[in-house]
Amino acid sequence: MDKKVIKIDNPTYMTQDEIRKKFWNHQVLLTNMQMTPMQDTWAGGIVRYYATESMDELYAILGEIRRTEDDDAIGGCSIRYIGNIYMNLYAAGGDE
Numbered sequence: 001m002d003k004k005v006i007k008i009d010n011p012t013y014m015t016q017d018e019i020r021k022k023f024w025n026h027q028v029l030l031t032n033m034q035m036t037p038m039q040d041t042w043a044g045g046i047v048r049y050y051a052t053e054s055m056d057e058l059y060a061i062l063g064e065i066r067r068t069e070d071d072d073a074i075g076g077c078s079i080r081y082i083g084n085i086y087m088n089l090y091a092a093g094g095d096e
Helices: 016-023 055-068 087-091
Strands: 004-007 013-015 026-035 042-052 076-082
Touching: 004 055, 013 016, 016 026, 016 042, 016 076, 026 055, 042 055, 042 076, 055 076
Parallel strands: none
Antiparallel strands: 004 042, 013 042, 026 042, 026 076
């Protein structure tokens, strides 16, 4: 699979289910994340970029967003792999 980062034009808030349906098997850079009422997982957010095999590139973009945008405007940020749960550790660079 080729490395590729795609910027979302006119990004809007999506629920976790909507994100899973649209970005399955991709890495996403999320801002403005909302948590579930019990605060045990994320409920949704705004996907600004999505990618395939481009975690380093996404982290560089996230760093730039954190340097240039107001914290209140972007809210919680995260890079997540949307796909098979067992791939999360691999996609995030984990050793387990």
